Amino acid sequence: MNDNTIDSLKEALKHSPENTPLRMLLAETLLALNRLEEAETEYLTLLRSTNDIKVKVGLATTFFKKGSYSACNVILEEVIENGTQDLSTFTLYAKGLLKENSVGKAIETYKKALAIDPKYFDEELDNQLRLRGTNEVQEAEDEEIDSRFLEKPTVNFSDVGGMESVKKEIELKIIKPLQHPELYKAYGKKIGGGILLYGPPGCGKTYIAKATAGQVNAKFISVGLNDILDMWIGSSEKNLHDIFELARQNTPCVLFIDEIDALGASRSDMKQSSGRHLINQFLQELDGIEHNNEGILVLGATNTPWNLDPAFRRPGRFDRIVFVPPPDETSRESILRLKLKNKPIETIDYSTISKKIENYSGADIEAMIDIAIEQKLESSFEDGIPKPISTKDLQNAIKKHKASTQEWFMTAKNFAMFANDSGLYDDILTYLKLKK
DSSP, X not given: OOHHHHHHHHHHHHHOTTOHHHHHHHHHHXXXXXXXHHHHHHHHHHHTTOOOXXXXXXXXXXXXXXXXXXXXXXXXXXXXXXXXXXXXXXXHHHHHHHHTTOHHHHHHHHHHHHHHOTTOOOHHHHHHHXXXXXXXXXXXXXXXXXXXXXXXXXXXXXXXXXXXXXXXXXXXXXXXXXXXXXXXXXXXXXXXXXXXXXXXXXXXXXXXXXXXXXXXXXXXXXXXXXXXXXXXXXXXXXHHHHHHHHHHTTXXXXXXXXXXXXXXXXXXXXXXXXXXXHHHHHHHHHHTSSSOOXXXXXXXXXXXXXXXXXXXXXXXXXXXXXXXXXXXXHHHHHHHHHHHTTSOBOOOOHHHHHHHTTTOOHHHHHHHHHHXXXXXXXXXXXXXXXXXXXXXXXXXXXXXXXXXXXXXXXXXXXXXXXXXXXXXXXXXXXXXXXXX
């Protein structure tokens, strides 16, 4: 193929611009000659009239050669999700993922190619991923887990406005044992264990967990179980174990597991045996029978503690439970100031606004501010000058947004009043002023 061929194809397309096979041949020829900008133009033109996988893969290959790996990967991810069995597509996607340092996903993609054809072999990928009977795959996966989840928090309790009762309870149940291990060992008590944080959504459970790690100068691992299940389909138990191992290798460590109700639903309700196996694996990890959990604090967060399997609340597991209520007045004012920082504002009466948004979660406060901003944008469009947000604007926004926690408290109140074994949910009744 040479420039004459290209010119001939372009000339033919002038007379037959809708000829898809002819334009495809031109795009492929340009790609083969590394005339990448022209190839991209032709493939994009083709995509306006066809949804052909070959066109998408051709465009992705062009992006790969140009070094636009993110664009390449987005296209190939869609092609693979739509069920292609083309090995070259999986190979290109794995190489694109490697270019973006997504080692774990690259390994999974290459494994899928090998599942389609066990005899398949790509020298470049094999050399980099070493899938054939070596430890490097696990090391690469562990390295990505480290970089993805492990962090050293820079926040502590001094950065958490208000929430004094929550901080005091965490101080007593969590921080004192870690600060005075010799006293606990003298009485034969283990340091660490499990704490369940519960309350309405959007009220800072993740932030208080991170601040707890910062308070005791511990490493912090934050993971949502649904994220793990999505990332490692078919090997969830192994990856749950890997997360716990990461915590064990980095003690003292706070392991925060969000949306624990996604995993901890009653096993009797689980229709799939895989779900039951995963719950059992989690309980084994919590018990630390085969592995030493000394120095690991497991914090679980849930909006619906009443849906958890009772096995989760047995001694040594999540036997301690802490209610995280909506932000108090001090916290609401702190959140308001933070969210309005660097925005055009008049002098705001933060105290008055904070009093009016009782039961608002952090997410509710953000939604209320967004409503006020949208109203200001409408008037700013007239002359292009940003109009400052006033106290009155925020008060008007409050009228349009009700606290999202109200529905949660309606449900929680019923459980607290009629299914409150051992006073488990007394804190809800106290918050609602139904119990002193």
